[in-house]
Amino acid sequence: MKTSFPNHAQLKHEWLLVDAQGKSLGRLASQVAKLLRGKHKPGYSPHVDAGDHVVVINAAQVVLTGNKEKDKKYYRHTGYPGGIKETNAAKLRASHPIRLVEHAVRGMLPKGPLGYKLFTKLKVYPDAKHKHAAQLPRPHDETVQAR
Secondary structure, three states: OOOOOOOOOOOOOEEEEEEEOOEEHHHHHHHHHHHHHOOOOOOOOOOOOOOEEEEEHHHHEEEHHHHOOHHHHEEEOOOOOOOOOEEHHHHHHHHOOOOOOOOOOHHHHOOOHHHHHHHEEEOOOOOOOOHHHHHEEEOOOOOOOOO
């Protein structure tokens, strides 16, 4: 018996709509990463991009449990010596609410060319309006609850 691997012609990429309102950030990110990788499909293979396009709406209403809103730190570097910048989750949510979800999902994807390609299939919006109505995204109803 031979092991069959799906090729590009056999893969079908769907568009899924995930509502982040009231959901825990980490649980939401792991669910979205699973959809991007294609682990929910029977023909999953770790070296093939078999995942779907995912549109996340209401990213500004994602829930951080405990004291993470003020204690969780996000770092970035300007590229200059001594140029490390630090911000907490509350300030990041106020200025760029979609980066909370993007940062969490990016950390759960593989590093390297495949992971970078998978990340381009993630579209995040801070409210319920998105510009992917023409792709007819199907609502994904797997329940992820806040604790």
